[in-house]
Amino acid sequence: MGESSNWFTRELAARGVSRRDFMGFCSGMAAVLALPKTAAARIAAELQRTEKPILVWLEFQDCCGNTESFLRASRPTAAEVVLDTLSVDYHETIMAAAGHQAEALLRKTVQEKPGGYLAVVEGSIPTGANGAYCTIGGRSALQIAREVCGGAAATIAMGTCATFGGLPAAAPNPTGALGVADAVPGVKNLVNLSACPANVENLTALIVYFLTFKHWPPLDAWRRPLFAYGKAIHDNCERRAHFDAGQYVEAWGDEGHRTGYCLYKMGCKGPVTFQNCPNVRWNEGTNWPIGCGHPCIGCAEPDFWDKMTPFYAHLPSVPGFGVASSVDKVGVWATAGVGAAFAAHGFMSLAKRWRAAEHHPAAREKAEEAERRARDEDKGGQR
Amino acid sequence: MTHIVVDPVTRIEGHLRIEAEVDGGSVREAWSSSTMFRGIELILKGRDPRDAWAFTQRICGVCTTVHAIASIRAVEDAIGAVPPPNARLLRNLIIASQCVQDHVVHFYHLHALDWVDIVSALKADPAKTAALAQSISDWPLSSPTYFAAVQNKVKAFVERGQLGPFAGAYWGHPAYKLPPEANLMAVAHYLEALDWQREVIKMHAILGGKNPHLQGFLVGGAATPLDPDKQAAINAGSIAQMRGLIAKARDFVARVYIPDLLAVASFYKDWAGHGAGVGNYLVYGEYPEDDAAQPKLFLPAGVIRNKDLSKVEPFDAQKITEFIKHSWYDYGEGDDKGLHPAEGETKPNYTGPEPPYERLATDGKYSWLKSPRYDGLPMEVGPLSRMLVAYGSGHARVKELVGTVLAKLAVGPEALFSTLGRVAARGIETLVLAERMEGWLDELAANMASHDLRIHDNSKWDPASWPKDCTGAGFHEAPRGALGHWVHIKDGAIQNYQCVVPSTWNAGPRDPSGQRGPYEEALVGTPIANAEQPLEILRTVHSFDPCLACGVHVVDAKGGEIVRVKVS
Numbered sequence: 001m002g003e004s005s006n007w008f009t010r011e012l013a014a015r016g017v018s019r020r021d022f023m024g025f026c027s028g029m030a031a032v033l034a035l036p037k038t039a040a041a042r043i044a045a046e047l048q049r050t051e052k053p054i055l056v057w058l059e060f061q062d063c064c065g066n067t068e069s070f071l072r073a074s075r076p077t078a079a080e081v082v083l084d085t086l087s088v089d090y091h092e093t094i095m096a097a098a099g100h101q102a103e104a105l106l107r108k109t110v111q112e113k114p115g116g117y118l119a120v121v122e123g124s125i126p127t128g129a130n131g132a133y134c135t136i137g138g139r140s141a142l143q144i145a146r147e148v149c150g151g152a153a154a155t156i157a158m159g160t161c162a163t164f165g166g167l168p169a170a171a172p173n174p175t176g177a178l179g180v181a182d183a184v185p186g187v188k189n190l191v192n193l194s195a196c197p198a199n200v201e202n203l204t205a206l207i208v209y210f211l212t213f214k215h216w217p218p219l220d221a222w223r224r225p226l227f228a229y230g231k232a233i234h235d236n237c238e239r240r241a242h243f244d245a246g247q248y249v250e251a252w253g254d255e256g257h258r259t260g261y262c263l264y265k266m267g268c269k270g271p272v273t274f275q276n277c278p279n280v281r282w283n284e285g286t287n288w289p290i291g292c293g294h295p296c297i298g299c300a301e302p303d304f305w306d307k308m309t310p311f312y313a314h315l316p317s318v319p320g321f322g323v324a325s326s327v328d329k330v331g332v333w334a335t336a337g338v339g340a341a342f343a344a345h346g347f348m349s350l351a352k353r354w355r356a357a358e359h360h361p362a363a364r365e366k367a368e369e370a371e372r373r374a375r376d377e378d379k380g381g382q383r
Numbered sequence: 384m385t386h387i388v389v390d391p392v393t394r395i396e397g398h399l400r401i402e403a404e405v406d407g408g409s410v411r412e413a414w415s416s417s418t419m420f421r422g423i424e425l426i427l428k429g430r431d432p433r434d435a436w437a438f439t440q441r442i443c444g445v446c447t448t449v450h451a452i453a454s455i456r457a458v459e460d461a462i463g464a465v466p467p468p469n470a471r472l473l474r475n476l477i478i479a480s481q482c483v484q485d486h487v488v489h490f491y492h493l494h495a496l497d498w499v500d501i502v503s504a505l506k507a508d509p510a511k512t513a514a515l516a517q518s519i520s521d522w523p524l525s526s527p528t529y530f531a532a533v534q535n536k537v538k539a540f541v542e543r544g545q546l547g548p549f550a551g552a553y554w555g556h557p558a559y560k561l562p563p564e565a566n567l568m569a570v571a572h573y574l575e576a577l578d579w580q581r582e583v584i585k586m587h588a589i590l591g592g593k594n595p596h597l598q599g600f601l602v603g604g605a606a607t608p609l610d611p612d613k614q615a616a617i618n619a620g621s622i623a624q625m626r627g628l629i630a631k632a633r634d635f636v637a638r639v640y641i642p643d644l645l646a647v648a649s650f651y652k653d654w655a656g657h658g659a660g661v662g663n664y665l666v667y668g669e670y671p672e673d674d675a676a677q678p679k680l681f682l683p684a685g686v687i688r689n690k691d692l693s694k695v696e697p698f699d700a701q702k703i704t705e706f707i708k709h710s711w712y713d714y715g716e717g718d719d720k721g722l723h724p725a726e727g728e729t730k731p732n733y734t735g736p737e738p739p740y741e742r743l744a745t746d747g748k749y750s751w752l753k754s755p756r757y758d759g760l761p762m763e764v765g766p767l768s769r770m771l772v773a774y775g776s777g778h779a780r781v782k783e784l785v786g787t788v789l790a791k792l793a794v795g796p797e798a799l800f801s802t803l804g805r806v807a808a809r810g811i812e813t814l815v816l817a818e819r820m821e822g823w824l825d826e827l828a829a830n831m832a833s834h835d836l837r838i839h840d841n842s843k844w845d846p847a848s849w850p851k852d853c854t855g856a857g858f859h860e861a862p863r864g865a866l867g868h869w870v871h872i873k874d875g876a877i878q879n880y881q882c883v884v885p886s887t888w889n890a891g892p893r894d895p896s897g898q899r900g901p902y903e904e905a906l907v908g909t910p911i912a913n914a915e916q917p918l919e920i921l922r923t924v925h926s927f928d929p930c931l932a933c934g935v936h937v938v939d940a941k942g943g944e945i946v947r948v949k950v951s
Contacts, residue, residue, distance in 0.1 A: 052545050061421050063932050064396045065444020068595040071488075072581050087545040092393045096496045096552035098921055099389040105551045126420075132711075132733040135418040136398055137390050140738040167423065167441045174422030174731070197444060197595055252601060252839035258608040260615025282593035286585045292592035292599045293615070294606035297437060305438070310431040 043212045053211060054117040056109055057091040058148060060141040061134050061168045061177055062123025065197035066159040067093045072283060073200045086207070089117070092136075103137045110151050118210070119152035120203075121145065124161040124168045125183035128176035145184050154189035154210060155180060158203060160299060163192040163222070170305035181223065191216050192223045194275075196299035201280045202228040220274070222302065228280075233270035233296055236278040239263065257293060267312040269298030384411070385914045388742070390418070392924055394493040396445040397931025399890065401902075401920055402745060405911045410920070413899070413906035415890050416743055416750040417931050420711075420731060427880040431846075432458045432872050433602045439868065439882065440596055443933045447595040448481045448587070449861035450868070450882065450933070457868040458602045461855025464843035468674050469835065470604040472827045473590055475670050475681075476625070477597070478859075479816045479823070480586040483632050485862040486766070486813040487640055489928045491569075491576040494806070497922045498647050499569040500559040501537065501549055507567035509534055515564050520642040524575065533571040553916040560650045569647065572639055583632040589621050604839030611831050622828050629824065633817040644810040645791050648803055655794050658802030658923035660905035661761045661898075662690045664768035665888065667698060667867065669860035670819070681819060682812075682860060685772040686757065690800050695775040700856060700867070703883065706754040709747070709892035711735060719895040721756060724869045725854065727881045729753075752931075754891040754900060755883050763901045764864025764888045765927060767808040771799065780818070784811045802905070805926040846875035861885050863930050884933045902927060 027040040059067070088094070090106045097105060109117050123141075126133035131140025149155045157180040160166040168177035181190055193202055206225055209217050217225045234240065242248070243262040250256060250265065262268070273296055281288045290296055298308035390400035398419040404412040427438055435458060439450035452474060459466065466474075509531035516525035540546075553559075561569070584594045590607055591597025599607045610616035668684030685695040704721030707714055713730045714720060722728060734748050743749040756762070773781040788807050789796060798804055830836075842848060849872065857868045864885030871879040891900040899907070902924055909919050 052543070052547075054545075059398075061419060063441050063444035065441070065447065065595040068444050068447065071577070072584070072594065087547040089545075089547055089550065091548055092391050092398075093396065094492065095393050095548040095550075096501075097550060098391065098393040099917070101551040101553075101916075102391060102393050129731075129733045131738050132735060133420045134398065135738045135740075138388075138738060138740045143739060167426070167438065168421040170426045170438075172425065174425045175420060177421070196441065251841050252604060252606065252844070253608055253837060253841075258610040258613045258616045258836065260613070283585050283588035284581075286588035287592050289592035289598035291615075292588075292590070292597075292606065293608045294592060294598045294601070297598070305426070309434050311434045311437060312431070 039212070043208055052085055052087040054109055054113060055086045055088050055120060056106060056117055056148060056152075057088065057120040057122065058141075058144060059092050060121065060123035060125050060145070060162075061175070062159070062161060063167075064093055064122070066122040066162075067091070069159075069197040069200045070203065073204060085211075086118075100137070106148065110148055114151045115153050117152055118207070119149050119155045121149065121155060121157050121162040121180050122159055124165045124177035124179060126168065126175035126177050127183065128174075133175040133177075142183060145180065149180060149184050149187045149190075152188070154191065154216070155187055156203070156206065157181070157190065157192045158198045160194045160196045160198075160304065163194040163224075164302040166196065167305055169303075189216065190223055191219065191225065193228070194222070194224060194300045194302075195277075196304075199228075199275075199277070199280055199282065202276070224274075224300075228276045229274045229300065231274065231276070233273045233275055233277055233290075236276070237270055237290060238278060239290060263290060263293075263295040265314050266295050267310070267314050268295035269301075269304075269308045269311075269315065270296040271315060272308075273298040273301055275300040386742070387911075387914055387917055387920070389917055389920055392921065392929065394496070394921075394925065395929040395931065396443060397886075397929070397933070399924070399929050399931045400743070401906070401924060402743060403906060403917070403920060405914050405917075408910055408912070410906050410909045410911060413903045413920075414743070414745040414749055415752075415892060415900055415902040415924075417752045417886075417890060419932065420751040421932075422731070424880045424882065427877050430877050431875070432461070432870060432877050433844075435870070435877060435880065436600050436602065437598075440600075442882070442884075443930055444595045446481060446485060446861050446863065446930060446933065448477050448591075448597065449859055449866055450884075451597075451600045452478060453857040453859040453861075453866050453868040453882070454870075455600055455602045456857030456859065457855045457870045458857070458872070459843075459855070460857060461853040461870055461872050462602075462843050462849040463853075464603040464840045465674075466604045466840055467835075467837035469609060469827060469830055469838050471671055471674060472823050472830070473599075473605045473607060473838070475823045476820060476827070477587065477590050477599075478669065479820050480583065480628075480632070482862045483636065483813050483817050483820075484580050484584050486809050487576055487636065488580050489809065489862075490640060490644065490806070491573045493928070494925045495569055495573060495647075496552065497918060497925055498559070498651060499561060499566050499573075500554055500556075501552075501566065501570055502541075502554040503559065503561070503563045504534065504537060504567040504570045505541065505563075507534060507563035509567070512564040512567045515646075516568050519646050520638050522638040522642075524571070530567055530571060533574065534567055536574075537570060553918045556916055556918050557912050558918050558922075561647065562650075565646060565650065569643060572643055575639065576635075579631070579635050583628050583635075586625060586628050589617070589625055589628075601839060603841070603843055604837075607838065609827070609831050609836045609838060617827075617831075622824065622831075625824055626821065629817070629820045632820070633814075636813050636817045641810055641814055644807065645788065648792055648807060651803060652792060652794060652798075654803040654922065655792075655798035655801045657909055657919075658805070658905040658926060659800045660763050660901045662800060663688050663757070663760050663762045664771050665698070665757050665762035665764050665865050666768050666772040667858040667860055667865040669769075682769050682773055682815075683776045683778065685776060686762075687768075687771055687775060688760065690797075692771060692775040692796070695772055700858070702758040703867070704756050704759075705883065705887075706756065706894045707748075708754070708895040710750050710753045711748050712753065721759075721894075724867065724881045724883050725856070725871075727869070727879075750892040752887050752891045752900075754894040755888050756894055756898075759896075761891075761894070761898050761900055761904070762888055763927075764885045765805070765809075766812045766862070766864075767799070767805045768864060769860060770808040770811055780815055781811065784814060802923045802926045809928070849875060861933075863928050863933070864888060866933075884930075886927075886930045886933050889927050890929055890931065902929075 026043040030039040134141040157163045247261045248265040298304040385405045387403045392399040400416040402414045436451040436454040439454045510527040512530040513527040587594035591599035608616040664687040668680040670681035671678035684698040869881040
């Protein structure tokens with residue numbers, strides 16, 4: 001360890017990070033993940049390994065938004081160390097190599113390190129037109145995903161497109177777009193980080209967790225880590241007190257909007273969206289969507305482009321303080337659809353729950369809890 | 384004759400393939416192909432037009448504001464919503480901060496490695512590097528110790544033997560001309576810019592909740608409330624925070640980006656003679672300075688033909704047509720007719736080789752991009768076009784900066800029409816915008832001080848207030864160039880939607896008369912030292928800042944009703 005510690009200490013020093021800061025970062029990571037105190041030392045040891053774990057990042061039907069999110073990685077200098085701790089051997093948007101030299105790097109990783117690299121997928125995978133809706137180096141996204149994810153130690157689907165199909169899969173899904181789980185069934189150790197884009201804080205936490213403990217954290221029914229997707233936005237929202245008090249924004253720019261009242265009547269999907277936005281926030285904690293005065297659009301949930309739209313129609317009712325009777329009647333036609341959509345969501349998650357629980361027995365209890373909550377939401381939706 | 388394929392073209396947004404014929408050390412023919420398609424306009428059909436901005440925003444996560452802006456403008460134009468002055472100022476700040484951040488990221492992280500050899504930086508003398516840095520700028524991070532630390536960091540990285548994203552590149556290629564010291568300085572600033580971009584884009588988090596994909600947009604105005612006395616609104620604290628971010632942006636652009644650009648360019652003056660392209664330039668104009676129906680624009684609209692800066696024609700949206708002769712789509716009336724976007728029709732029909740494939744059939748259809756033309760001509764769009772039109776229209780600050788840059792590089796105005804000209808124009812635009820932003824922030828603060836807190840035209844929020852059948856167009860200058868959205872709304876729902884975007888203009892294939900698109904034209908004549916390592920192709924293509932996911936779109940076949948899966 002002596003050699004690598006020296007290297008690591010030098011590296012930290014070159015980045016202006018003290019050993020103490022670094023350990024503080026590791027404790028912070030342990031806290032985000034709700035791990036026992038002893039975990040910090042284990043995280044630190046793992047981050048100093050001499051050989052950097054290899055990561056390949058694939059972009060398919062994407063907008064590059066998750067790559068941009070990745071470039072905003074916060075907890076500045078220490079997080080930079082974490083990302084540098086990986087060897088990012090393939091990433092179209094940042095890599096220096098191009099053309100066949102770039103493709104050779106990917107081929108080399110897949111052939112020489114079977115089961116020895118992490119894959120990140122950004123964007124959906126089209127199945128229409130024999131794969132011609134997305135090709136790279138002449139190969140279809142599907143061909144590449146099967147090969148690369150098939151040989152990976154684990155795959156992270158980053159963003160709602162890679163997770164659930166996302167925007168390209170929105171009705172009428174012109175290209176037959178699918179998320180990784182559906183396009184490459186049976187792919188090993190898949191973890192989904194939905195949201196549009198996924199928050200880089202969650203990616204960083206996830207990678208650190210995996211490298212340290214060699215398995216994924218407990219996942220929900222959609223294979224998303226509970227540390228980031230375990231609670232509804234509504235339950236952690238800084239405007240929750242206004243919801244409970246029946247204080248709502250009624251028009252853009254009105255007194256309530258300026259005061260920070262609840263955006264429920266303007267269409268907020270926070271009550272049915274599971275994500276840690278209110279806690280982790282965005283851009284190093286600067287703000288988050290509800291914080292800027294716009295309703296949540298539910299971007300972490302499956303099929304949100306179809307099920308959460310129209311975005312400005314409010315949800316039918318939300319369990320809590322019986323506000324359903326007091327809200328106006330805007331969007332009644334839409335609410336019936338939204339309610340049914342959540343009923344379907346509940347059913348699907350019931351079907352998938354056991355798969356997730358089987359894979360990670362520790363997740364069973366939490367998954368059941370999430371499931372109960374989702375069912376309650378569904379009932380709310382149908383009232 | 385050697386046939387070259389560069390696929391993927393990396394360090395861009397999206398999926399781009401270049402095929403080229405090389406003979407006698409230069410490119411004889413070139414074909415630009417986009418190899419990804421999603422069909423977002425199809426997906427929009429039947430939806431609430433107030434939602435459209437969020438859908439189109441996801442066309443691109445790099446220029447994450449541009450399709451949202453064009454969309455809300457198109458819908459506002461259709462329904463007659465009039466955003467209040469504060470919404471204009473908030474949007475100007477959002478658009479300009481996007482452009483400034485994006486241009487810097489392009490220069491350092493997407494384009495620099497075409498000119499900067501990282502491996503050569505290992506041979507640099509840190510003291511000489513410091514002397515070089517101090518001779519071009521008073522930026523404080525310029526000591527020999529600083530550059531030695533950066534060099535050690537790179538050494539440590541290389542010694543570990545895992546080159547990660549820097550493996551397999553064209554290091555040592557004879558077309559790299561910078562001395563080791565200039566390479567080391569650029570590497571240091573590559574790393575600094577990585578921190579800088581993360582910081583300055585907090586403007587978007589303040590104004591839109593997050594970046595990428597900020598969420599503060601609204602048809603009819605902005606979702607971000609203003610109130611000097613409220614915690615949940617843009618208040619004095621947020622104004623101060625934004626003032627700090629703008630200063631930070633301006634400081635880095637003026638003291639690092641521009642000096643670096645001039646230093647690097649001075650070693651590559653031969654690139655003022657390559658990559659000219661089609662020589663026609665199109666600009667829709669941006670940054671409304673008032674609230675009139677036809678506002679004065681900070682960067683003016685206009686059209687320049689055949690590199691003639693003495694004549695800037697007014698822009699006429701009716702002169703835009705799109706062709707599909709070489710694109711994987713069908714038109715009802717055949718492949719030779721061009722259609723205006725408002726009547727655009729498209730039916731995807733892939734006729735290329737089945738993947739995996741080695742070569743595209745470039746004499747037939749070979750791209751998911753269409754070929755937009757203006758008055759029948761291919762047009763270049765982007766920072767170079769904007770700076771040329773501003774220059775030709777007498778924009779004082781642009782004229783001054785263009786003059787300064789040309790003088791420092793000791794080249795004439797003809798140098799602008801080139802790969803190097805594109806790189807320089809992007810830098811000039813960045814500085815012009817970074818300087819202008821604080822003025823818009825001051826106006827916003829002044830409005831707040833006089834208790835004008837309006838952010839939205841509530842009168843047109845309810846779809847019942849809209850015409851039963853209406854059409855609109857929204858124009859915008861994205862970092863990569865002229866962007867237009869066209870929308871047709873019927874009974875409160877989107878009937879038809881069409882985007883014609885910057886990378887379609889620049890990266891599109893040939894049209895029915897055989898005119899090459901701007902990338903293709905710019906590549907013809909490019910010198911190639913080694914066909915196995917076509918670094919020079921990357922230089923010219925990257926100088927346009929390709930953004931391919933933006934470029935690809937589809938509307939449904941005319942009259943073809945799309946049945947949306949209704950959740951019920």
